[in-house]
Amino acid sequence: xxxxDCREVIKHMAQYLDRELSTKEQEEVQKHLGECGSxxxxxxxxxxxxxxxxxxxxxxxxxxxxARIFDSFDCCE
Amino acid sequence: xxxxxxxxxxxxxxxxxxGYAVRLNSGDHEAAEDLLxxxxxxxxxxxxxxxxxxxxxxxxxxxLTNAFYRRAGKKEVQTVSxxxxxxxxxYLQAREVGIAGADDPAEILFNKxxxxxxxxxxxxxxxEFREVSALxxxxxxxxxxxxxxxxIPVGTVRSRLHRARKLLQVALWDLAVSxxxxxxxxxx
Ligand SMILES: [Zn+2]
Numbered sequence: 001x002x003x004x005d006c007r008e009v010i011k012h013m014a015q016y017l018d019r020e021l022s023t024k025e026q027e028e029v030q031k032h033l034g035e036c037g038s039x040x041x042x043x044x045x046x047x048x049x050x051x052x053x054x055x056x057x058x059x060x061x062x063x064x065x066x067a068r069i070f071d072s073f074d075c076c077e
Numbered sequence: 078x079x080x081x082x083x084x085x086x087x088x089x090x091x092x093x094x095x096g097y098a099v100r101l102n103s104g105d106h107e108a109a110e111d112l113l114x115x116x117x118x119x120x121x122x123x124x125x126x127x128x129x130x131x132x133x134x135x136x137x138x139x140x141l142t143n144a145f146y147r148r149a150g151k152k153e154v155q156t157v158s159x160x161x162x163x164x165x166x167x168y169l170q171a172r173e174v175g176i177a178g179a180d181d182p183a184e185i186l187f188n189k190x191x192x193x194x195x196x197x198x199x200x201x202x203x204x205e206f207r208e209v210s211a212l213x214x215x216x217x218x219x220x221x222x223x224x225x226x227x228x229i230p231v232g233t234v235r236s237r238l239h240r241a242r243k244l245l246q247v248a249l250w251d252l253a254v255s256x257x258x259x260x261x262x263x264x265x
Contacts, residue, residue: 010165014239020220041177045168048182049246056195057214058096065110066091069117070084076122077080 004028009039017047078124086133087117093134093216094141100211101145103200112148116141138216138226142208166246176262185262186253198248206241213238 004012009032015021016029033040078086091113098109098116120127120140127136171177171186179185199210212223220238224231253259 013165014242015235018220020235038177041172042165042168045171045177045182046165046242048187049167049242049249052183052187052190052249053195053199053214053245056192057100057199057211058093059099059106059109059215061092061095062106062110065095065113066088069087069091069114072114072118073080073084073121076118 004032006032006036006039009033009036010042013043013046017043017050078127078129080121083121083124087120087137090134090137094137096215097138097211098141098145100196100199100215101142101208103207104196108148112141112145115148116144119144132222132225134216135218135222135225138212138218139228142226164243166243167250170250174259174262176259186258187249189256189258190249190252194252195249198245198252201248202241202244206237206244209234209237210241210245213241 009029012021012025012029016026019026021029033043094116095109095113098112099106102108102112116137120137123140127133167182168177171179171182176185199207199214202210208227209223212218212226216223216226218226220231220234223234223238227234250259
């Protein structure tokens with residue numbers, strides 16, 4: 001069976017972390033990560049960055065905005 | 078779809094939609110609010126074009142995106158995205174200064190970067206990358222949903238996202254260096 005090398009694993013990193021790989025590819029990457037410290041490190045850094053950005057990217061909905069938006073539907077019912 | 082059902086569906090995603098609108102407008106909250114208001118009315122008016130049982134979020138985000146470009150008075154710039162070389166930029170930089178083996182990169186680096194600085198980095202991305210990353214980071218969308226929302230192929234979503242990630246990593250690393258975070262860690 002074909003085994004992924006470091007270059008291929010890094011190529012699949014983004015999709016792996018986004019859960020966009022096929023089950024088979026997902027497993028191959030996982031297997032490699034269990035055996036390769038430097039790829040595991042690379043994945044840990046990438047994932048850590050993604051979590052940071054996801055946690056920071058959102059905004060809190062301003063108070064009353066939902067009600068204002070819903071009220072505006074009165075005009076065009 | 079009756080008004081009550083529409084409001085329930087919309088109410089569930091309004092928070093995510095607001096975050097998306099703020100990022101699309103590069104952090105301008107007032108413009109985001111106006112945009113969300115306008116998109117909501119236009120969605121409400123056109124609610125019969127939504128097929129019940131399909132993805133309401135993708136449907137609404139598409140309306141929101143179109144409203145944004147209408148307001149901005151320009152069509153989306155379709156540039157050719159070159160597939161970025163997949164490069165674990167942050168990791169490579171971290172390795173350079175000898176901190177790549179850290180058990181928890183968040184603890185030594187990411188948690189020291191302010192939320193506002195991360196938002197800034199997102200807002201500074203060129204528009205074609207900003208839009209895709211806004212959907213990805215704030216809209217909690219899969220590649221498929223993003224592709225659906227922006228009417229671009231999944232492969233384009235993937236390559237733009239990869240490129241956006243690289244640009245973000247460069248920005249975050251530069252930030253960490255300029256703030257002295259990296260230096261403090263690597264000589265600790
Ligand atoms: Zn490896």
